[in-house]
Amino acid sequence: xxxxxxxxxxxxxxxxxxxxxxxxLVRAGFARNSIDIDREGDTFxxxxxxxEANRQRAARILRGRAMIESAKSTGWxxxxxxxxxxxxxxxxxxxxxxxxxxxxxxx
Numbered sequence: 001x002x003x004x005x006x007x008x009x010x011x012x013x014x015x016x017x018x019x020x021x022x023x024x025l026v027r028a029g030f031a032r033n034s035i036d037i038d039r040e041g042d043t044f045x046x047x048x049x050x051x052e053a054n055r056q057r058a059a060r061i062l063r064g065r066a067m068i069e070s071a072k073s074t075g076w077x078x079x080x081x082x083x084x085x086x087x088x089x090x091x092x093x094x095x096x097x098x099x100x101x102x103x104x105x106x107x
Contacts, residue, residue, distance in 0.1 A: 006055050009047040010062035018044035024061055030054075 012018040018037045025048060026032045036047045050058050082089055 004051060005049045006052055007047060007049050008055055008058040008062060009045050010059075012044045012046065013042070015039075015044050018046050021046045021062055025058065028057070028061055030058065 010021065012021060015037070022032070022035045022037060025035055025046075030048060030050065034049055038045045038047060046062060048058055048062075082092065
């Protein structure tokens with residue numbers, strides 16, 4: 001890295017998410033060959049050397065999507081839990097039905 005460049009990196013839980021982040025950076029104008037994906041255990045790290053002027057933009061692209069990916073994986077885990085527990089699913093459906101009934105029957 002040259003002296004006027006800084007490193008920007010973000011962690012992802014899957015290789016697919018890391019590759020998607022790399023693609024977003026390339027679409028935003030960063031050089032594909034300067035973006036590295038490293039693996040440390042179960043974590044994939046996207047590393048980009050860039051100029052100081054572009055650091056915040058690159059970090060925003062990486063960090064914002066990392067939060068979305070984390071929320072998405074948490075949501076899928078919750079959906080799997082609800083789907084595998086029939087009693088919980090039935091209870092949530094009944095609660096939603098009572099809520100809709102209460103909202104529509106008011107005058």
